[in-house]
Amino acid sequence: MAARNGRQFLDRLAQARPHVDIMGETVTGGIAGHPAFRNVVATYAALYDMQHDPAYRDVLTYPSPTTSEPVGTSFMVPQTADDLRLRQAAFKAWADRSHGMLGRTGDYLNSGLMALAAAQDWFAQTDPALGVNVKRYYEKVREEDLLCTHTLVPPQANRAVPASQQVAGTLSAHVIREDDSGIVVRGARLLATIGPFADELLVFPSTLLRNTPEDKPYAFAFAVPNDAPGLRYIARETLDYGRSHFDHPLGSRFDEPDAVVIFDDVHVPYERCFVIADPEACNGFYTATSAVVHMTHQVVTRTTAKTEFILGLVALLTEAVGIGGFPHVQGDIAEVIMTLETLKAFSRAAVADAAPNDFGVLTPAWQPLNAARNLYPRLYQRFPEILRKLGASGLMALPTEADLAGSAAGDIATYLQSATLTAPERVRLFRLAWDACASAFAGRQALYEYYFFGDPVRMAGAYVAQYDLAPYAGQVRSFLAGEP
Numbered sequence: 001m002a003a004r005n006g007r008q009f010l011d012r013l014a015q016a017r018p019h020v021d022i023m024g025e026t027v028t029g030g031i032a033g034h035p036a037f038r039n040v041v042a043t044y045a046a047l048y049d050m051q052h053d054p055a056y057r058d059v060l061t062y063p064s065p066t067t068s069e070p071v072g073t074s075f076m077v078p079q080t081a082d083d084l085r086l087r088q089a090a091f092k093a094w095a096d097r098s099h100g101m102l103g104r105t106g107d108y109l110n111s112g113l114m115a116l117a118a119a120q121d122w123f124a125q126t127d128p129a130l131g132v133n134v135k136r137y138y139e140k141v142r143e144e145d146l147l148c149t150h151t152l153v154p155p156q157a158n159r160a161v162p163a164s165q166q167v168a169g170t171l172s173a174h175v176i177r178e179d180d181s182g183i184v185v186r187g188a189r190l191l192a193t194i195g196p197f198a199d200e201l202l203v204f205p206s207t208l209l210r211n212t213p214e215d216k217p218y219a220f221a222f223a224v225p226n227d228a229p230g231l232r233y234i235a236r237e238t239l240d241y242g243r244s245h246f247d248h249p250l251g252s253r254f255d256e257p258d259a260v261v262i263f264d265d266v267h268v269p270y271e272r273c274f275v276i277a278d279p280e281a282c283n284g285f286y287t288a289t290s291a292v293v294h295m296t297h298q299v300v301t302r303t304t305a306k307t308e309f310i311l312g313l314v315a316l317l318t319e320a321v322g323i324g325g326f327p328h329v330q331g332d333i334a335e336v337i338m339t340l341e342t343l344k345a346f347s348r349a350a351v352a353d354a355a356p357n358d359f360g361v362l363t364p365a366w367q368p369l370n371a372a373r374n375l376y377p378r379l380y381q382r383f384p385e386i387l388r389k390l391g392a393s394g395l396m397a398l399p400t401e402a403d404l405a406g407s408a409a410g411d412i413a414t415y416l417q418s419a420t421l422t423a424p425e426r427v428r429l430f431r432l433a434w435d436a437c438a439s440a441f442a443g444r445q446a447l448y449e450y451y452f453f454g455d456p457v458r459m460a461g462a463y464v465a466q467y468d469l470a471p472y473a474g475q476v477r478s479f480l481a482g483e484p
C-alpha cells in the first residue's frame with residue numbers, strides 16, 4: 001500500500017483492538033468513534049487525505065524506492081539540499097493544518113526511522129540481524145504508511161534513584177526473559193501521546209537519560225503494534241469536551257491523548273527488536289544515527305507553524321480591542337516576532353549547513369537545531385502568558401455559541417462588540433485566544449512544549465557538555481594574556 005488517505009487510516013484503526021482505560025471505562029475497539037478520541041482522529045484522517053490532494057501531494061509524497069508508488073516525503077532519505085527543502089515543506093504543510101498544535105503527526109517519527117534505517121550498519125555492529133530488523137521495519141512503516149508513537153521515560157515513582165532501584169527494579173518496563181523467538185517485557189513507561197490511535201508503538205531509549213551497565217534489562221529498542229497482547233494504555237481524561245468548534249476551537253480538534261503504557265508480559269518477536277540489553281547502543285541511538293537531528297528538523301518546522309499562529313492571534317486580538325499602539329503591548333508582539341524569526345533562521349541555517357553523515361544521509365546542521373530545541377520549551381511559555389496579559393478580562397467575558405442565539409443575544413451584540421469586530425466575531429476570536437492560553441487544552445500544550453524533548457534542566461546540562469567551549473575560552477585566555 002502507498003501513502004494512505006484518511007479512509008484507509010480509519011479502516012485500519014477500525015481493525016485494531018488496543019486496550020485503553022479512560023475515565024473508568026475500558027475501550028478495546030471503536031477508538032475512532034469514541035467521544036474522547038473521535039475529533040482528533042478525524043483531524044489525523046484529514047492529514048492523510050492531504051497526501052492525495054492535488055494541492056499537496058507533490059510535497060507530501062515521493063515515489064517509493066521499492067515500488068515507485070507515492071509514499072510519505074518524511075520517509076525520504078535526503079541526498080541533496082532540494083531533498084531537505086522538500087522534507088521541510090512537507091513538515092510545514094502538515095504542521096500548518098493543525099497550526100503546530102499536533103505533536104505526534106507521523107512525520108516526526110518517520111524522520112527518526114528514516115535515519116535509524118539508513119544507519120543500519122551501526123546497528124549491525126553488535127548483531128547483523130539488528131541492522132536488518134531496523135531497515136525492514138522502516139520499509140514496512142513506509143510502505144504501509146503506519147502511524148507511530150513512542151514511549152521513552154520510566155514511571156515517575158522516585159527520580160532520586162535509577163529505574164533498576166525502584167521497587168526492586170519492577171516498575172519500569174524491562175526484559176524479563178528471552179525465548180527462541182523474541183523478548184518478553186514487563187513494567188511501565190510514560191507517556192505515549194496518541195498511543196490509543198497510533199498503529200505502532202516504538203519503545204525506544206530516552207533521548208536524555210543515560211543508561212549504565214546495571215540498566216541492561218531496561219536497555220532496548222523495539223516496536224510493537226498498539227494492540228499487541230498484554231499492552232495496555234491508561235489515557236488521561238480528554239480535554240475535548242464534545243463542544244462545538246466555536247466554543248472550543250482548539251480542544252475540539254487537536255487534543256492528542258496522552259497515555260501511560262503498561263507491558264503485561266508483552267512478547268516482542270526478534271524481528272521487531274533493534275537493540276537488546278545494550279546500554280551503550282541506547283546511549284548512542286539518536287546521536288550516532290542522526291535520528292535526533294531529523295526528528296528535530298520536523299519539530300522546529302512544527303514550532304515555527306505554531307509561532308506563526310500565535311503571532312497572528314496576538315495581532316488580531318490587539319487590533320480588536322485597540323491596544324496595539326501601547327508601547328508595552330508592542331514589546332510583547334515584538335517578543336513573538338523575534339521568536340518566530342529566530343526559529344526560521346535556525347531552520348534555514350540547519351539546511352544551508354547540512355552535510356552527509358557517516359551513512360551518506362544529508363543531515364541538517366545540528367547546532368542551530370539543538371539551540372532551537374533547547375530554547376523553544378522556555379520561549380513557548382511566554383505565549384500563553386502574553387495572550388493572558390493582553391486578553392485580560394476579555395478571556396472570561398466569554399459567552400458560548402448558544403448564548404449568541406439565546407435571550408442575551410441583544411446585550412452581547414451591544415456590549416461585547418470591539419473596536420473592529422461585531423460581538424459574534426469578537427467572541428469567536430477571544431474563545432480561540434482562551435483555548436490557546438487559559439483552557440485545560442492550553443495548559444496541556446504549555447506542558448507538552450516544555451517537556452517535549454525531555455527535562456529542559458537536564459537538557460541544558462547535555463547541551464553544554466556537547467558544545468565546544470574551548471575556542472571561546474581560548475580567545476578570552478589570549479586577551480587576558482595581553483595578546484592583540
Ligand SMILES: Cc1cc2nc3c(=O)[nH]c(=O)nc-3n(C[C@H](O)[C@H](O)[C@H](O)COP(=O)(O)OP(=O)(O)OC[C@H]3O[C@@H](n4cnc5c(N)ncnc54)[C@H](O)[C@@H]3O)c2cc1C
Pocket residue numbers: 149150151152153156159190191192193194258444447448451452453454455457458
Ligand atoms: C503532555 C506530555 C506528553 C508527553 N508525551 C510523551 C510521548 O509521547 N512519549 C514519551 O516518551 N514521553 C512523553 N512525555 C514525557 C516526557 O518525555 C517527560 O515529561 C520528560 O522526559 C520529563 O520527564 P518526567 O515527566 O518524568 O519528569 P521528571 O524527570 O520526573 O522531572 C520532574 C521534575 O524533577 C526534576 N528532576 C527530576 N530528576 C532530576 C534530576 N536527576 N536532576 C535534576 N532535576 C531532576 C526535573 O527538573 C523536573 O522539574 C510527555 C510529557 C507530557 C507532559
